[in-house]
Amino acid sequence: MIEKNDFIKVELTATAKETDQILETTDAEVAKKYSIYSPEYKYGPKVVCIGQGQLLPSIEEEIKDKEFNKEIEITLPPKKAFGKKDPKLLQLISMSQFRKQKINPYPGLPVHIDNLMGIVRTISPGRVIVDFNHPLAGKHILYKIKILMKVEDLKEKADSIISRYNFEFSSELKDSELLVKTEYDLNEKLKEDAVKRTIELLPIIKKVNFVKE
Numbered sequence: 001m002i003e004k005n006d007f008i009k010v011e012l013t014a015t016a017k018e019t020d021q022i023l024e025t026t027d028a029e030v031a032k033k034y035s036i037y038s039p040e041y042k043y044g045p046k047v048v049c050i051g052q053g054q055l056l057p058s059i060e061e062e063i064k065d066k067e068f069n070k071e072i073e074i075t076l077p078p079k080k081a082f083g084k085k086d087p088k089l090l091q092l093i094s095m096s097q098f099r100k101q102k103i104n105p106y107p108g109l110p111v112h113i114d115n116l117m118g119i120v121r122t123i124s125p126g127r128v129i130v131d132f133n134h135p136l137a138g139k140h141i142l143y144k145i146k147i148l149m150k151v152e153d154l155k156e157k158a159d160s161i162i163s164r165y166n167f168e169f170s171s172e173l174k175d176s177e178l179l180v181k182t183e184y185d186l187n188e189k190l191k192e193d194a195v196k197r198t199i200e201l202l203p204i205i206k207k208v209n210f211v212k213e
Helices: 028-033 057-063 095-100 154-163 188-201
Strands: 007-016 021-025 046-049 072-076 090-094 110-113 116-124 127-131 141-150 170-174 177-182 207-212
Touching (some): 021 028, 057 072, 057 141, 095 127, 154 170, 154 177, 188 207
Parallel strands (some): 177 207
Antiparallel strands (some): 007 021, 007 046, 007 141, 072 141, 116 127, 170 177
């Protein structure tokens, strides 16, 4: 049984069924086949922590009692994936608002308006319709997922937490202290959040230090 805050190692591929669009995959060959391969992305099994937003809650519910090392397929309807399309989130925006931001809108353009992300859908004289629905709203999502194992190694768990912040690093674990080495200048808010999350999920770790190399 897989429970909240368990760390598990998984292989997965998620596809939008209506468009056959690959949304996420840990398989480099699948990424190459569908022309979404990125040499900067680290393919292969990934470690996720249950209950921490790395998988959709509906997926976590489906896999909690599934067998290990057996690929399963799960199809999520829109309401269990990214929600249904809400017509109220299609909004008419005046062209003048785009001009103020020096934006030349066109259909398909991602835009940021009033702290909301949206996609330009149509343009008419002086007016633009922007869709503020989630880009995957209304779509059925097919997950092919294999749970390889529960992760017990403390350093591997800690590394999986730090890796969520999307910067290159190496780490050392000495007793109850995690040392994170990176060449980047990290802002204090990011470091504070990483420390807090690590200690909350792995209370055996009492201290996290960041060192720029």
